[in-house]
Amino acid sequence: MPNFDDQIYAVLIQIPAGKVTTYGNVAKLAGFPRHARHVGKLLSSLPKDTRLPWFRVINASGMISLKGESFERQREKLLADGIEVKENGAVSLRRFLWDGEPC
DNA sequence: AGCCTGACTCCTA
């Protein structure tokens, strides 16, 4: 059984550009349905130069869960992806949510 | 072991 971290990474790299997903969804796709909190903990430990699209992961409310500078960083990344993000960090899950693997 | 914390989620009001 692959470890938790690797499974999470495997899911992250599959998130298509221009889409977002939630912590809970990532955890579920990785095979750990109730580890949403741990997903966030793992992302918090990522190096700043990581290739992983950590910025495409937001909470189930469609809001960026970060604060301060981290929040702005993620928001800019999403905007660069063509995702509409409001000033408060809200994203339209209706339009940009990636639920599972389309393939 | 217990207690606290967190980039979470769901339910109720």
Next chain:
DNA sequence: CTAGGAGCCAGGC
């Protein structure tokens, strides 16, 4: 939309 409470899991002390 906000606010409060409960459930959830792993890690640190």
